[in-house]
Amino acid sequence: MIRRPGLSVRLKLTLSYAGFLMLAGALLLVAVGVFLVRQGWLITNEWGSVTATPGTVFLRSFAPTAAVVMAFLLVFGLVGGWFLAGRMLAPLDRITEATRTAEAGSLSHRIHLPGRRDEFRELADAFDTMLARLEAHVAEQQRFAANASHELRTPLAISKALLDVARTDPDQDTDEIIGRLHTVNTRAIDLTEALLLLSRAGQRSFTREHVDLSLLAEEATETLLPLAEKHGVTLETGGDVTPAVGSPTLLLQLTTNLVHNAIVHNLPDRGRVRVHTTPGPSTALLTVENTGDRISPQQAATLTEPFQRGTERIHTDHPGVGLGLAIVNTITQAHDGTLTLTPRPTGGLRITVELPTTSLHTGR
Structure with missing residues (x-):
């Protein structure tokens, strides 16, 4: 957006400070003058008779002094206002400099504004947090x-x-x-x-519908049953009717990826995969659990990154593309859900997908 140049914020604040100080000084001088007039401040001649009206006396004796005071207040307000505005806007200058640095492509710069919390500090902290997330997103x-x-x-x-x-x-x-x-x-x-x-x-460009996760789990396990039998993996499916809201196609892909991942990352013999759905008052749970090698929590935290693969696979005829859990994570986030990966103490992994039962976008 192209904007015409205008006065700087510092100059506007300076004029505001000076104007307010002038107004306060003028009101104070008027109040003092009225008070003196009401107290009978009169100029009399040597015989004691009045030679001027109270208003004339005020103009002749008090107005010059008031003019000098107002001039002093104007100069003092402009100089002091410019200084105070500069001090107040100094944090904003740092934020602006950081913004220009980020615009130039450097996302590692942080403001780290010192001092106690106020509006500028909250803005700087929010900007630092945004930069950190943006840097991580760009790196990813x-x-x-x-x-x-x-x-x-x-x-x-x-x-x-x-x-x-x-x-x-x-x-x-x-x-x-x-x-x-x-x-x-x-x-x-x-x-x-x-x-x-x-x-x-x-x-997130998909239509949200009411789906039953238990039916999707049954369809996914039936589709992958030949693969499980080929590699000696036992599939178990259970759970009640579990309603959720989302894309049936994407949620079926999510379930299929989870079951497929549980099969290919399993024991070389007598492995097991358990698929279970659980309904809740506001969320629906889909849990896929499998046996296999022991996985550290640090390794489990990286499995949803694209092209991350487990250390062992029981088959070599389908090397995969390393996007299975990355797709699951993206689909879960697109449905405003939560994906949790928990290593099992005896080996293998427990993956839980928690989805809302109503759409956060439509309220249905």
């Missing part, structure tokens, strides 16, 4: 872009290498190369679809 986006570029580059590089082999070695088995290209291409498509889903969920 940079890591995400770097990781996404690396993940996308890998299948493309493999495809290029396979094509080069097929071109330079006519004796190479064509069916084998086509099969490997199909696998690599499938992985690239899965990664691209996951990135698109992550973007759509983060934009």
